Amino acid sequence: MSSGRFEIRMLAKRGDARGSLVVAEAGRECPFPVARVYWVFGTQAGVRRGFHAHHRTRQMAVCVSGACTFLMDDGAHREELRMDSPDSALMIEPGVWHEMSDFTPDCVLLVLADAPYAESDYIRDYAEFKKLVSQ
Amino acid sequence: MSSGRFEIRMLAKRGDARGSLVVAEAGRECPFPVARVYWVFGTQAGVRRGFHAHHRTRQMAVCVSGACTFLMDDGAHREELRMDSPDSALMIEPGVWHEMSDFTPDCVLLVLADAPYAESDYIRDYAEFKKLVSQ
Numbered sequence: 001m002s003s004g005r006f007e008i009r010m011l012a013k014r015g016d017a018r019g020s021l022v023v024a025e026a027g028r029e030c031p032f033p034v035a036r037v038y039w040v041f042g043t044q045a046g047v048r049r050g051f052h053a054h055h056r057t058r059q060m061a062v063c064v065s066g067a068c069t070f071l072m073d074d075g076a077h078r079e080e081l082r083m084d085s086p087d088s089a090l091m092i093e094p095g096v097w098h099e100m101s102d103f104t105p106d107c108v109l110l111v112l113a114d115a116p117y118a119e120s121d122y123i124r125d126y127a128e129f130k131k132l133v134s135q
Numbered sequence: 136m137s138s139g140r141f142e143i144r145m146l147a148k149r150g151d152a153r154g155s156l157v158v159a160e161a162g163r164e165c166p167f168p169v170a171r172v173y174w175v176f177g178t179q180a181g182v183r184r185g186f187h188a189h190h191r192t193r194q195m196a197v198c199v200s201g202a203c204t205f206l207m208d209d210g211a212h213r214e215e216l217r218m219d220s221p222d223s224a225l226m227i228e229p230g231v232w233h234e235m236s237d238f239t240p241d242c243v244l245l246v247l248a249d250a251p252y253a254e255s256d257y258i259r260d261y262a263e264f265k266k267l268v269s270q
Contacts, residue, residue, distance in 0.1 A: 019178030019238070025171045025251050034169040036160045037247060039199045041221055043154030064174045064243045065200045086176055086243070103154070108199045108221070108243060112172060116160050 003079055006072045007091040009060070022087050024060065024112060029089070032058050032114035039110050043068070043103035050099040053123045053133075058114045059092040066107030073097040075133030083109075097129050138214055141207045142226040144195070157222050159195065159247060164224070167193050167249035174245050178203070178238035185234040188258045188268075193249045194227040201242030208232040210268030218244075232264050 011029050014021045024030040043049065050071075061070070067084035074096050082102075083090055092098055100109070115121065123129045146164050149156045159165040178184065185205075196205070202219035209231050217237075218225055227233055235244070250256065258264045 015177070017179065018182045018184065019175060021173055021175050023171065023173040023252070026169065028251075030172070034161065034172060036158065037165070037169060037172060037245075038156055038158040039197075039221060039245065040154060040156045041199065042150070044152065047153045049153065062174075064176065064245070065241065086174060106200065106241065110172075110174065110199070110245065116163075117158070 003077070005074070005077055006079060006081060006096070008081070009089045009091065011062075011087045011089055013087040020086070024089065030060050030112055034112045035115050036113040036117060037111070038113070039064075039108055041108045043107060045103075045105070047103065048099050048101040051124065051126075053097040053129050054092075054094050055121050055123065056094050056115065057121050058094060060112045061090045061092060062086060062088065062110045064108050064110045066104035067102075068100050068104070068107050068109055069102040071099040071101070075130055095133055097123075097126065138212070140209070140212055141214060141216060141231070143216070144224040144226065146197075146222045146224055148222040155221070159224065165195050165247055169247045170250050171248040171252065172246070173248070174199075174243055176243045178242060180238075180240070182238065183234055183236040186259065186261075188232045188264050189227075189229050190256050190258065191229050191250065192256050193229060195247045196225045196227055197221060197223065197245045199243050199245045201239035202237075203235050203239070203242050203244055204237040206234040206236070210265055230268055232258075232261065
């Protein structure tokens with residue numbers, strides 16, 4: 001499914017007959033300090049989100065419920081990845097244009113980020129993104 | 136529903152026709168640095184989890200999908216709180232015995248913690264807990 005160009009980290013699922021638990025500790029399963037956590041939910045059918053890259057922010061994304069599809073684009077390669085498991089984490093490194101689509105109604109997309117929100121860190125114009133990554 | 140003894144923080148739900156997003160930034164919506172994030176899911180019907188307090192770890196818990204009930208006990212007062220909204224966060228401060236039950240099948244309980252996992256930080260014996268908080 002994945003070319004390996006965009007890293008998917010398998011997280012340990014600890015569980016027993018009672019249920020399951022997945023942990024992301026900063027500096028371990030999550031390779032960066034966690035400055036911000038957000039969750040996206042209730043996404044309507046047919047919606048595409050994202051449409052940006054970051055200058056510096058690193059992120060790790062997990063569908064903790066349901067599924068959605070990431071289009072990842074580093075300027076040289078584009079790839080679609082279906083994220084549908086609460087123990088697989090997609091690394092979204094700086095300089096990767098990403099779009100999310102095909103959210104299931106129950107999808108909860110959890111994202112850990114290494115920096116507080118800053119609009120100046122967003123590249124929202126695809127032409128500008130292509131120019132930046134080709135430099 | 137809540138006596139106010141155990142803090143529930145209402146987080147801003149940002150959204151539009153496309154869907155919703157809730158953010159917890161360390162030092163803002165989440166009052167502590169985030170050292171660890173974990174999510175509990177697939178909890179079987181009838182299961183109770185938790186049954187411990189922490190010496191020092193601070194935690195913030197959100198049902199990002201579904202619902203569950205927290206029994207919170209600071210040694211002097213016990214209270215049950217139904218957590219059923221992705222924009223309300225229960226603060227679990229040190230020295231609070233907590234048990235979780237009545238998980239809905241779709242429940243995903245997200246927890247942010249200010250410290251890495253350390254078994255030595257757990258108080259797993261209720262009698263010991265009562266003794267510690269009465270000192």
